[in-house]
Amino acid sequence: MSSSATAIANGRDSGMKTLPGPILLLGAPGVGKGTQAKELVKLWGIPQISTGDLLRTNVSLGTTLGKLAKEIMQRGELVPDSLVNEMVAVRLQQPDTANGYILDGFPRTLPQAGWLDGRLATQTQALPVVAVSIRVDYNQLLRRITGRRNCPVCGTIYNVYVKPSKIDGRCDVEGATLVQRADDTEKVFVERMRAYEAMTAPVVEHYRTLGRFAEVDGDRPIAEVAAGIIAAVERLRAIA
Numbered sequence: 001m002s003s004s005a006t007a008i009a010n011g012r013d014s015g016m017k018t019l020p021g022p023i024l025l026l027g028a029p030g031v032g033k034g035t036q037a038k039e040l041v042k043l044w045g046i047p048q049i050s051t052g053d054l055l056r057t058n059v060s061l062g063t064t065l066g067k068l069a070k071e072i073m074q075r076g077e078l079v080p081d082s083l084v085n086e087m088v089a090v091r092l093q094q095p096d097t098a099n100g101y102i103l104d105g106f107p108r109t110l111p112q113a114g115w116l117d118g119r120l121a122t123q124t125q126a127l128p129v130v131a132v133s134i135r136v137d138y139n140q141l142l143r144r145i146t147g148r149r150n151c152p153v154c155g156t157i158y159n160v161y162v163k164p165s166k167i168d169g170r171c172d173v174e175g176a177t178l179v180q181r182a183d184d185t186e187k188v189f190v191e192r193m194r195a196y197e198a199m200t201a202p203v204v205e206h207y208r209t210l211g212r213f214a215e216v217d218g219d220r221p222i223a224e225v226a227a228g229i230i231a232a233v234e235r236l237r238a239i240a
């Protein structure tokens, strides 16, 4: 186990020598980007920026963006780049991003990646992006997606097959009734995977080519996947 992975196990700070900087978590729907982002948040104290979560907040608040995004998301398609980029631009202006941030679910298309790369290139102080792609096979993803349940109060993610709550349908922390995302059905999963293969797989190749890229096996216990991601980020951050 790396020093930071041990640190996580012991609840201590990471031993990373530099700031975390911008970190991209890439991978198909259900690979565990959100779960892993939360592990990194605990360790490094930088925010998770999930474009899916930001869009769902807009949908539930009934904003103009939310009204535009709602049906697109229900179909498992991608929200137009310009809308998502603008939403991310606003979020990145928040002061909590100064030491770094974890982008979860963004960029999902080559134009989004180009936009992000361009934005970072104009920020002379910004550290280069470190990208980690999480891999899980298709059938496993299907089980993860259709079994996923979320606590609407604290955001804890459960899975009826692999990580059930203690009481069926209730959050262990809040006792709230767990909910299933409208797009976590098999039919929508198939469309989301199609969008992933067509639009997002090239983004993974883009960051692989740029370097500061790692791939981890996501079909392992959460703590082991987290340890792999942390070790990869530390190693890639140390590259001069």
Ligand code: AMP
Pocket: 029, 051, 052, 053, 055, 072, 073, 074, 076, 077, 078, 079, 080, 084, 104, 105, 106, 107, 108, 109, 112, 183, 192
């Ligand atoms: P997620 O929670 O990351 O699985 O995202 C849920 C849905 O939000 C996706 O299926 C898309 O419809 C939309 N979405 C999230 N992030 C993006 C993005 N970067 N670009 C376009 N659409 C997105």
